[in-house]
Amino acid sequence: MQSFLQNIVNALQWGSFYALIAIGYSMVYGVLMLFNFAHGDVFMVGAYIGFFVSSGLLALAGTGAIALPPGVMLGLVLVLTIIISMFLNSLVGMLVERIGYRPLRGAPRASAAITGLMIGIILETGNLAIFGAQRLSFPALIESTTFQFLGVSITNKKILIVFVSILLTLALHQFIRRTKWGMAMRAMAFDFVVVPLMGISINKIALLTFAIGSALAAAAGILFGVAYPVLDPYMGILFGWKAFVAAILGGRGSILGAMLAGFLMAFIEIFSVMIFPSTMRDLIVFSVILIILTFRPHGFFGEPYSAQMRL
Amino acid sequence: MGIQTETVTPTKTGLREALKRFWKPYSRIPLLGWLVGALAAVLLELIVGNQFGRLLGMSKAPALLGLVIIMKSPLLIPSALAYVLVIYLLPVGIIARVGTSLANRAAAFLYQANTGLSAIIHLALFYAVLHLWSNLSDYRLLVVKLTLIAIIITLSLNVVNGYMGEFSCSHPGFLALGAYTASIFTIVLFVNENRFGDALLPPALGPFLFPIGLILGGIFAAVGALLVAIPSFRTRGDYLAIISLAFMFIVLSLFNNLEFVGGPRGLSNQPDYANLPTVFIWTVLAVWIINNFVRSTIGKALNAVRDGELAASTMTVDTRRTKMTAFLFSAFWAGIAGGLFAHIIRYINPGTFGIRKLAEVLAMVYLGGLNSVAGSIVGAVGFNLMGEALRPLEILKWIIIPVILILLMIFRPTGLIAFTELDPIALLKPKAMTNEGGDHVAA
Numbered sequence: 001m002q003s004f005l006q007n008i009v010n011a012l013q014w015g016s017f018y019a020l021i022a023i024g025y026s027m028v029y030g031v032l033m034l035f036n037f038a039h040g041d042v043f044m045v046g047a048y049i050g051f052f053v054s055s056g057l058l059a060l061a062g063t064g065a066i067a068l069p070p071g072v073m074l075g076l077v078l079v080l081t082i083i084i085s086m087f088l089n090s091l092v093g094m095l096v097e098r099i100g101y102r103p104l105r106g107a108p109r110a111s112a113a114i115t116g117l118m119i120g121i122i123l124e125t126g127n128l129a130i131f132g133a134q135r136l137s138f139p140a141l142i143e144s145t146t147f148q149f150l151g152v153s154i155t156n157k158k159i160l161i162v163f164v165s166i167l168l169t170l171a172l173h174q175f176i177r178r179t180k181w182g183m184a185m186r187a188m189a190f191d192f193v194v195v196p197l198m199g200i201s202i203n204k205i206a207l208l209t210f211a212i213g214s215a216l217a218a219a220a221g222i223l224f225g226v227a228y229p230v231l232d233p234y235m236g237i238l239f240g241w242k243a244f245v246a247a248i249l250g251g252r253g254s255i256l257g258a259m260l261a262g263f264l265m266a267f268i269e270i271f272s273v274m275i276f277p278s279t280m281r282d283l284i285v286f287s288v289i290l291i292i293l294t295f296r297p298h299g300f301f302g303e304p305y306s307a308q309m310r311l
Numbered sequence: 312m313g314i315q316t317e318t319v320t321p322t323k324t325g326l327r328e329a330l331k332r333f334w335k336p337y338s339r340i341p342l343l344g345w346l347v348g349a350l351a352a353v354l355l356e357l358i359v360g361n362q363f364g365r366l367l368g369m370s371k372a373p374a375l376l377g378l379v380i381i382m383k384s385p386l387l388i389p390s391a392l393a394y395v396l397v398i399y400l401l402p403v404g405i406i407a408r409v410g411t412s413l414a415n416r417a418a419a420f421l422y423q424a425n426t427g428l429s430a431i432i433h434l435a436l437f438y439a440v441l442h443l444w445s446n447l448s449d450y451r452l453l454v455v456k457l458t459l460i461a462i463i464i465t466l467s468l469n470v471v472n473g474y475m476g477e478f479s480c481s482h483p484g485f486l487a488l489g490a491y492t493a494s495i496f497t498i499v500l501f502v503n504e505n506r507f508g509d510a511l512l513p514p515a516l517g518p519f520l521f522p523i524g525l526i527l528g529g530i531f532a533a534v535g536a537l538l539v540a541i542p543s544f545r546t547r548g549d550y551l552a553i554i555s556l557a558f559m560f561i562v563l564s565l566f567n568n569l570e571f572v573g574g575p576r577g578l579s580n581q582p583d584y585a586n587l588p589t590v591f592i593w594t595v596l597a598v599w600i601i602n603n604f605v606r607s608t609i610g611k612a613l614n615a616v617r618d619g620e621l622a623a624s625t626m627t628v629d630t631r632r633t634k635m636t637a638f639l640f641s642a643f644w645a646g647i648a649g650g651l652f653a654h655i656i657r658y659i660n661p662g663t664f665g666i667r668k669l670a671e672v673l674a675m676v677y678l679g680g681l682n683s684v685a686g687s688i689v690g691a692v693g694f695n696l697m698g699e700a701l702r703p704l705e706i707l708k709w710i711i712i713p714v715i716l717i718l719l720m721i722f723r724p725t726g727l728i729a730f731t732e733l734d735p736i737a738l739l740k741p742k743a744m745t746n747e748g749g750d751h752v753a754a
Contacts, residue, residue: 029549035549035552099717100717103721104720104721104724107720107724107725108681108724108725109478110472110478110677110681111677111720111724111725112720113478113673114673114674114677114716114720115716115717115720115721117670117673117674118670118674118712118713118714118716118717118720119713119717121670121709121710121712121713122709122710122713122714124709125706125707125709125710125713126710128706129706129707129710237666241556241560241666244553245553245556245557248549248550248553249553277568279564279567279568279574280564280568281564282560282561282563282564282567283560283561283564283565283568286557286558286560286561286564287557287561289553289557290538290542290554290557290558290561293542293546293550293553293554293557294541294542294545294554297542297545297546297550298546298550299550
């Protein structure tokens with residue numbers, strides 16, 4: 001029972017990463033009907049940006065220019081790191097859209113998938129070429145405290161990660177539901193042939209979509225760095241593919257669907273490791289997904305769409 | 312033809328026109344003439360290649376048409392160019408040009424006598440060229456073999472991704488299934504080693520039974536493809552892409568967990584059965600059969616399913632059978648290619664068939680062009696040569712190749728040669744002998 005509860009807590013934490021990345025996939029897929037295969041590597045770039053921003057901020061704090069109690073200082077650094085990195089990474093995402101996807105509007109979708117894959121490889125290799133093969137270790141931004149609750153140990157990091165990811169998801173959901181920009185995105189997802197005729201620029205909406213997705217990926221990267229402080233250039237690959245599968249499982253363009261599917265993915269992983277040897281994890285996860293998609297081919301919250309509906 | 316364009320656009324008398332006039336006599340050379348010329352060139356290289364290379368300041372004959380040298384030591388580019396000109400271009404050009412009428416007559420004679428015989432003679436000549444060329448270094452041999460296999464892989468993926476219009480990501484999985492099956496077959500039967508014990512059959516039989524192992528690999532891959540083909544009845548497009556991706560991960564994870572094939576450590580000690588003739592024959596078979604397949608009724612049915620499944624089914628196309636056939640056929644050839652690959656490298660592990668492999672295979676297909684056999688061949692050869700040429704750059708190679716592919720996708724979104732049909736018989740035909748003046752022939 002205790003290990004069961006403990007695994008739930010772990011799965012919630014692990015699922016937060018998947019959820020935040022999956023939302024980026026899901027939004028691009030919903031609005032532009034494209035798979036942004038570079039997104040896993042945008043997550044990796046986000047983590048690296050977070051590393052440099054937080055290191056810089058810590059160095060700045062270390063000079064003693066601003067006198068604050070150490071706890072407050074660390075908290076401030078964390079918040080600033082998240083905000084600045086989200087902003088910087090959204091620029092990266094917009095660059096990816098501008099270079100890799102905008103020239104291909106109207107081209108076959110598979111071509112865009114290839115450019116996405118290739119941009120991903122460029123990001124990985126570029127990182128490897130610049131920083132070498134050594135792994136960077138993320139600075140500790142939170143002093144870890146462990147709470148015991150019903151025999152389950154919960155660290156404050158885990159609470160923070162789950163809290164921030166759910167907060168960001170709900171904020172995004174509200175943004176999509178209530179603002180004019182969100183409405184434009186929903187309209188674009190509904191029909192991208194007619195909507196541009198109504199004076200909504202598809203390029204602006206596409207940039208916005210990529211910006212938001214990449215900002216969330218940066219948040220995921222920083223949270224990942226907080227929990228597992230080792231960064232390497234290839235960390236985005238498997239994360240990216242699994243989050244991608246989660247996004248599809250959630251249904252086209254459904255933010256909450258992508259989040260729930262991300263958590264589901266983590267739950268399947270953690271509990272399959274609890275029962276079977278850990279090397280079987282991918283086998284079980286993907287088998288379950290194969291079965292789900294065989295019986296529910298459009299994901300949980302997605303609507304069936306016609307094959308003609310392509311950009 | 313040439314005179315017509317001249318009169319229509321008299322202003323266009325630049326380099327292009329000069330090139331056209333230069334190329335004109337060469338356009339009448341049949342394939343047979345080119346092959347004989349190439350044979351002469353590789354013979355020449357075999358005899359004087361190394362000496363000539365040393366004369367030009369290189370340590371020996373450049374390994375890959377001078378492509379590698381361009382990146383490795385740029386100072387040698389002029390001598391590499393000179394080498395290519397003297398050893399390859401001049402002999403090929405002169406012999407093909409001089410022998411034009413003879414080659415045309417021979418090609419016409421063979422074509423009328425027996426088309427099959429003509430095809431075999433062409434292939435034999437081509438094999439001789441490849442064999443002699445790759446004789447010079449082991450590196451060349453390896454590159455030739457891997458390129459031939461890449462052709463099989465690209466063609467088989469094009470059946471599903473190009474002709475049927477799905478985005479299948481499962482090909483590395485099929486490759487892995489074929490590679491492991493064929494490896495287990497040959498290692499169990501013909502190799503004395505620790506994991507599977509002594510050889511069950513005399514190793515002398517091995518090369519003769521090797522095709523059975525390959526076909527078994529193909530069949531296993533095809534059986535695995537059922538897992539992707541059956542869901543494809545209900546879903547298409549993006550969701551099928553995910554299913555095929557999941558399939559690939561499942562296969563890799565399976566081999567990672569199967570201890571008797573070495574798990575993540577992989578499987579080695581495959582016997583050296585995949586020599587050049589074997590690989591060449593399998594590649595020719597694959598090109599021939601796949602080309603016939605896509606030009607047959609069922610190939611047209613594939614296109615019909617791609618362009619409109621509902622419309623196709625009202626036109627009496629059995630869409631389920633068509634999809635099933637395409638997936639199994641494609642997976643079968645991928646399995647064969649995997650088996651050959653395992654016996655060339657002679658070591659496989661699950662990591663060989665990962666996401667990187669998927670990106671490579673997809674890149675080859677979309678580089679060459681969808682729905683086109685010629686495109687697949689061009690894509691596979693081009694991608695492999697590009698990869699070898701950029702190898703000296705080490706890590707930067709994986710920045711330059713993606714950049715090239717992105718530019719290609721932006722400027723030619725469907726690939727180099729897309730949506731064409733390849734008629735092998737037309738290749739064997741002699742080129743029409745125009746009158747010797749050659750200018751006033753109606754098209």
